[in-house]
Each structure stands twice: as C-alpha cells, then as structure tokens.
Amino acid sequence: MHARVTGLVFAIYYPVLAVLGIPGNLVTIVILSQEKCGLSKCITRYLLGMAVTDLLFLLMAVVLHRISMLYFPDLFLHTTPVCSARIVLILMARDSSVWLTVAFTFDRFIAICCPKLNTKYCNERVAAIAIGTVCALSCVKNIPWYFLYEPLYTINNVPWYCNIKLSFYSDLLWAILEWIDRILIPFAPFLLMLVLNALTVRHILLANRARRRLRPRSNRENQSDPEMSSRRKSIILLFTISGTFIVLWMAYFLNFLNVRIKSGNYSTGSANEPTFLFQEIGIMLQLLNCSTNTCTYAATQRKFREEFKRGLNYPLNLFINRVKS
Template identity: 65%
Template sequence: MHGQTKGLAYAIFYPLLAALGVPGNLTTIVILSRGRCGLSRCITRYLLGMAVTDLLVLIIAVILNRMSVIYFPVFFLSITPVCSLKIALIYAARDSSVWLTVAFTIDRFVAICCQNWKTKYCTERMARVLIAAVCAVSCVKNIPWYFVYEPLYIIDGDPWFCNIKSSFYSELFWAAFDWIDRILNPCAPFLLMLSLNALTVRNILVANRARRRLRVQNTGVRQNDPEMESRRKSIVLLFTISGSFLVLWTLYVVHFFYVRFTNNSYSTGSNLNDPWFILQETGNMSQLLSCCTNTCIYAGTQTKFREEFINGLKYLLIRIRKQINLAKDPGVQHHPMASSKEREGPFERMDLPPGTPSERERDRRMQIPTSDKSEQKPPSAEANVRLLTALNYFKLPRRISRRARREIESIMSSRSVSRLLGLET
C-alpha cells in the first residue's frame, strides 16, 4: 500500500498539488489571521484550523511521503520506522482536517437551526476547545498505525518502505481497528454532513419564505433583504466546503468497501495494469486534493477574502518592482524634501500641530521618536509664516514630513537666508 509509487502521472500530480496547495493554505492562514474577511471569530477559528491541518497533510503526505519516494527512492524517509511514523502522522493530520470540517458544519447548523444553543456553542472559546480536542483525539487514535507495517524490502540488513502485515487482514483486533478507523473517517463525517446540511437547508428555506412574506405584507413590494443575502453567503460557503469533501472522498470510501467485502488486500507498489490499484491511487489522490480546495472555495464565495487576496498580490508585486528598481540603480535615493508622489509613507499638513494621532502614527512608521505631548508646543504664527515663505520660494509641496520641516527651520534660522527671503532687513 505504501511502496514505491512510480509513473509519470504521479511525478506530475504530486508536485503540482504541493506547488498549489502549500502556498494556497499559507495565504489562507495569513488572510484569515488578519480578521478582515467579515466573518465571525468563531467561524474564523474553524477555518484557520482547517487550513493549518490541510497544510500539514500536504507537507507530510504529499511532500515527505509521496514526492520523496518518487524523486528520492533511497532516502532515510523510506526506512521502515520513519515510514511508519509518517503514515501515523498522515492519518492524524487527515482526521483532524476532516473532523474540523464536521465541527464547522455543526457550528453552522446550531447557529441557524438551534437558536437556544447559539450563544453557548457558537463562541470563539468553544471553537478553540473543540479544535484542540479534535487534534488531540486524532493523534491518540492513530497511534496503532505505527505498528501495522513491516518492511517491504530488506537491503543489507536495513528495512525499507512499508508493507501491511498479513495479520492486519486476519486478526480480529486489526480488523476491528480498520473498521473503526473507516467509520470515524470518512463514513461518519459523510452521514453527519449530509444530514446536517439537509436540515440546515430545510430550516433556511422555511425561514426565508416566512420572512419574504412578512416583508411583502409590510412594504407591499419586493425588496433586497440584507439578512437573507447574509444567509445565502453562509450557505454557499458551507455547502461548497461540505460538497467538495463528499465528492473528493467518494472513491476512497468505495475502495475501502471493496477491500473489506471481497477479502482482498490493499495494493503495494505500482501496477498500472491493475484497475483496483488505479482505483486505490485515484482515491488517495482525490482525498489529498481536498486539502487544497478550500482556498479556491473561500476566494469564490467570499468577496472580502478576494479583496484581501488581491491587495496582498498588489503589495507583493509593488515590493518586487521596488527591489528590482533598486537593484538596477542602487545610487538613486529619495530626498527628504522630494514631492509627495515620489516619497513613501504618510505626510502631514503644514499647519498640523505636533503630537496629533496622525502625526504620531506617521512618526511611528518612520521610526522617529515622539516626545511627550506635554513637552510639545504648537508652532507660532511667525514660524508658520517663515515656513510658508520658504516653501513658496523654493517651490516645495505644502505637505511635508516632520523631518523635512526640521531641516527647513534649521536653514531658516540663518540670517542670510532670512534676508534673502525678505523676512529680515
């Protein structure tokens, strides 16, 4: 089942999956952590947990397990003890990802259909407790997988790769463990998601019909309802996440029932002429694919997520362009008294008193220490006149930074400059 997988399809699919899935999940984690997607903290916690566990699945199952075997067949990660540990971690991360999806589905069901429990269950604290509990139980539950495998090859006395022991199919303990594992994932999540989604849809349709009738009776015309629009977006997000899980895990479940009800074994190595091996690997590939689809789902269903994603791309491209420009001409530096279009950072108006919130924010970004408010005094009228005269004489912009203002005032303290500007006779 976990031997050396060969083939051009695998050599293309798994690197492509890692190249898309890992950056996608990292991007999702960064965007959701900022908390600017218009989602509640409870929902954000669940989505963050799902993104982190999906990222772990991609790193362990795709990069360290599949790709390492394809491109580095004789590597320490293929030694049987390390291989067994990888498989146990894969199952733990996979179960955590699946059951966090179930927890998210239950949370939305309670929020929509069980209003009496909403204030107690649909909270950020409860989300954190459930995420920690799901991850801990998944790790403990999958410890036996470490003892399921034996070496596939013995080379110079060293065990290589993982092969399922024959006792796994004959002993009652391992048969019960395999059934419990498949019932807990993915059979129970399948049934829970289908039933909860059906009940949620039924409740929403009934509530929407009643709400629509009341609004028509009150106003006499059909109007856009913000509450119904919010519900629609929540339902779209819920069903796309749940639906993708159900579709992508179907082949994996079908192959499990085939193995158990026909008394066959899981395929080992690569046999592209065996249709059941193709079914097994297609099921594995599709359930791994489910770990990198959530980013596309968020981007397709959440407007604010798309906006944050686009803003992040723009910021990254601007930073790359600036680095390229600096590399081409490293001698070009921005003068502190250049125009506002050529400089970066926030600026203040000439008559802005020191110590205001906008000035402190600007100084913090420019790393200029701001003294205590009680020690600062607003500029005198004479100082403002002198500064305005200097700006007009030198044709400088009216919006200048505090550092540029200090430099101008130091220059203005010279008598020769004051005489030149006609401020002193």
C-alpha cells in the first residue's frame, strides 16, 4: 500500500515539477540575458550560469530520467549505454549547479566583506572564468562514472538498464572516486555555504553597528542611511539564493550523513522503508531547488518583476494591436 502511494506521489510530483521548473528557468534565462534587471554584469553572469545548469539538471534528471522511467520504461533511453551517459550528464549538471551557487556565494562574500578585493575579483571576466572552470571540472570529475554500470539484463543482444558492477564494492580506485564524490557533493558545498553566509552576516552586523556609531545622532533618528539601505538590498538576493539552497538540500545532506557515512553503503531498502522514503524526499527537494529561480528573483528584484510582467503582457498587447489594425 505504501509503495503504491509513493509511486502515485512520484507520478504527480515530477511532471508538475517539469511543467513549472523548465519554463521558469527558460523565462529567467531570457530576462537575465537582456541585462535590464539593474544587476551588475558579474552577478548576471553567475545567475545566468546557475539558471542554465538548473535547466539542464531538470531536463536530464526529471524528464529524461524520472518521468521516462515512470511512464516509458521501454524507451531506448534505458538501454545501458544511453542510461550510463544520462547518469553522467545528470551528475555533471548537478555538480555545476551546486558549485556555481557556491561560487556566487563566495563572490558576494568577497564583494561585501573584502572591499579591497572587490574590483579585482568581482567582475565579469572573473565570473566567466569561474563559471567555465566549474563546468569543465564538473564534466571531468564525472566521466569515470560512465564505466561503473553494466546491463541489468539483455534482450535480443540489446543491453537494458544500469546495474552497478560488483567491482565497485571491492576496487580501491572506485572507493577513492566514491569518497571524492561524497566530499564534493554534498559535504563541502553545504559547509562552505553555511560558513560563508555566517561570516557575511557577522561582517554586516559589525559594519552596521560601527556605521551607526559614526553617524550624528540627528541622522540616526530622522534619516535613513543610503549606504546601509543599498547594502541591505544587495545581500537580500544572496541570502535568498543560498538560504533556499541550504533549506532544500538539508534532507539530502542528512540522508548523506545517515546512509553514506553511518551505514557505509548505498542500499536504502524497499519502497516501504523509512530510509528509502527519506532519500526520495531529499532528491525531490534537491530537484525543487532547481525550479525556484524565477520565484527567488521575482520576490527579491523589482526590475525582474517588471520585465516578467512585460513579457507576460507582450502576447496580449500584440494581439490587441493586431485586432485594432
């Protein structure tokens, strides 16, 4: 009974996620590409990179993996070579998305907490180099996983599905690659996000306290501080993005600590067991994190909302003008 309910939830959740998340990321990419949101080119490059990798992650992990397995289990996508390549592409997109979020958080940490390094490191050129480096390293890191799988069974000389090779559990090389993957996703990004945000908050509180002491008493009582107001607006986007990441990755991270370290294996049992359900909830929230870009920017950026509304009204205005003409 529990397995049927779980299957029904998956069958509804992933199509809804694809219908909302993929168009949302496409809209975000289009709006940010126009560079009319009042953001610096450096920030825009990071947000564009995150939106593109989130879109690829949703396409690979939700549409070509989860939905195709639920509704089209006999599709050619599930032959072993294609299945292995798909898993590698999912990992590449996932790692790129996660580490671009970390890179953006680090960039904003430098901009807010290290003003002397702001001009040198927080610019469009460094952002482009960081994005290219993150994506290239994510691709190289995950190529070996293509060779991890063997056919689950063969029909008419066609290998189907991906089954982990037994050598994975005994070979030293696979053990090393596994622990590198464990550290890089999700352990290091999660801790880096927490540390960088904690340091940023601490710096902001100390800077605001010092600035209030330096201002005249009359200004404290009767006027707002333009610099503090500007700083407040600039960090809202950072904390919204990184905070959303931390919250939605929390279940995945806790599952990592429980299953990967405590249990020491990848087995999560049947669909009726709590460990399996907790793992799937972590994956569902992890994928949801890649669908929140539009909501995040709309909630924090006024000019993004204006461009979004203008885009929604464009077809209607075009239709009205055609009717009038």
